[in-house]
Amino acid sequence: MLEDKNPQRTTLENLGEFGLIKHLTQNFKLNHDSSVLGIGDDAAVLDFKGKKTIITTDMLVEGIHFDLSYMPLKHLGYKSVIVNLSDIYAMNANATQITVSIAVSNRFPLEALEEFYEGVAMACKMYNVDLVGGDTTSSTTGMLISITAIGIAEENEIVPRSGSKPNDLLVVSGDLGGAYLGLQVLEREKEVFKVNPNNQPDLEPYSYIVERQLKPEARKDIVALLQKLDVKPTAMIDISDGLSSEILHLCEQSSTGCNLFEDKIPLDPTVMSTSEEFKMDVTTIALSGGEDYELLFTIDQSDFPKIKGNPNLTVIGHITDKGEGAHLITRGDTKIPVSAQGWNSFNP
Ligand SMILES: [Mg+2]
Numbered sequence: 001m002l003e004d005k006n007p008q009r010t011t012l013e014n015l016g017e018f019g020l021i022k023h024l025t026q027n028f029k030l031n032h033d034s035s036v037l038g039i040g041d042d043a044a045v046l047d048f049k050g051k052k053t054i055i056t057t058d059m060l061v062e063g064i065h066f067d068l069s070y071m072p073l074k075h076l077g078y079k080s081v082i083v084n085l086s087d088i089y090a091m092n093a094n095a096t097q098i099t100v101s102i103a104v105s106n107r108f109p110l111e112a113l114e115e116f117y118e119g120v121a122m123a124c125k126m127y128n129v130d131l132v133g134g135d136t137t138s139s140t141t142g143m144l145i146s147i148t149a150i151g152i153a154e155e156n157e158i159v160p161r162s163g164s165k166p167n168d169l170l171v172v173s174g175d176l177g178g179a180y181l182g183l184q185v186l187e188r189e190k191e192v193f194k195v196n197p198n199n200q201p202d203l204e205p206y207s208y209i210v211e212r213q214l215k216p217e218a219r220k221d222i223v224a225l226l227q228k229l230d231v232k233p234t235a236m237i238d239i240s241d242g243l244s245s246e247i248l249h250l251c252e253q254s255s256t257g258c259n260l261f262e263d264k265i266p267l268d269p270t271v272m273s274t275s276e277e278f279k280m281d282v283t284t285i286a287l288s289g290g291e292d293y294e295l296l297f298t299i300d301q302s303d304f305p306k307i308k309g310n311p312n313l314t315v316i317g318h319i320t321d322k323g324e325g326a327h328l329i330t331r332g333d334t335k336i337p338v339s340a341q342g343w344n345s346f347n348p
Helices: 017-025 073-089 110-127 178-195 204-214 220-228 243-254 269-277 282-288 301-307
Strands: 035-037 052-061 094-104 130-138 144-153 169-173 235-238 256-261 295-299 313-321 326-329 335-337
Touching: 017 110, 017 130, 035 130, 052 073, 073 094, 073 110, 073 144, 073 220, 073 235, 094 110, 094 220, 110 130, 169 301, 178 204, 178 269, 178 282, 204 269, 235 243, 243 256, 243 282, 243 295, 243 326, 269 282, 295 301, 301 313
Parallel strands: 094 130, 256 326
Antiparallel strands: 052 144, 094 144, 169 295, 169 313, 235 295, 256 313, 326 335
């Protein structure tokens, strides 16, 4: 953590723009039939043979979205791809291609970019997506990353946010709050390191939540699981900003309300113990923490037997009429409106 991992430094000027792209992408192979032409021409050519194309794009800025003092570049490359793939899966689609563009200042040597692309390559391999384009350019300060992800789905498979209806069940994959608490641990260790650089942090007790922050996964497996269980969600969204804001997006797009039950929110034991250690309310963290990249979706009640007891899925509430609003039912049985709480809620 925090030390210079690039003792060897090759300045980018030696390569030139085209040499750089060629060098960084030389080992990427195309695996999908739909990738007709990839990197190396003026543009890529894709052929989805009548299926619908799903496209999403995301930009990440150093100092805003990531901090390189504890985010290894390989992890950053991986995570940058994952956050985009998550949006494709949230449409109940399959991700097939990505483009990756980065801007870096001259403090980044070639070896740093190679490390970043190693992470990109690992995500491409794990999630079976082809890198078909991108750009590299210089920036005056810091690093910027822009990734576009492309996916496919049959028209009748696509699940937008707008399809939920009263009495549908509200379901979430995995568990929540880990990524935010992982960030808190890393921020704390960074401060300790500033004071005493010889102090090597012991992150072992926090490995689950630190990994949730540094190396999140997108729930491709949940899309496949739902298909296997023959469950098509009525509406779906991925949890990038926190449960409460995603629930509100889903309800707004569907013109519905909801009841969410505090005691049903899935939490890992590390999340519970670490929130206690940081003296933070664990429900607030799950509701507002963000970056968990789990899927939140609604299903018709008749599909409940198909998902019942599945360890990857938790029913956390149900959809109501719009007029009833969106509410959290607390452990103490109090009904409070769900609000898109910002970071301020952590510092009352
Ligand atoms: Mg999203």
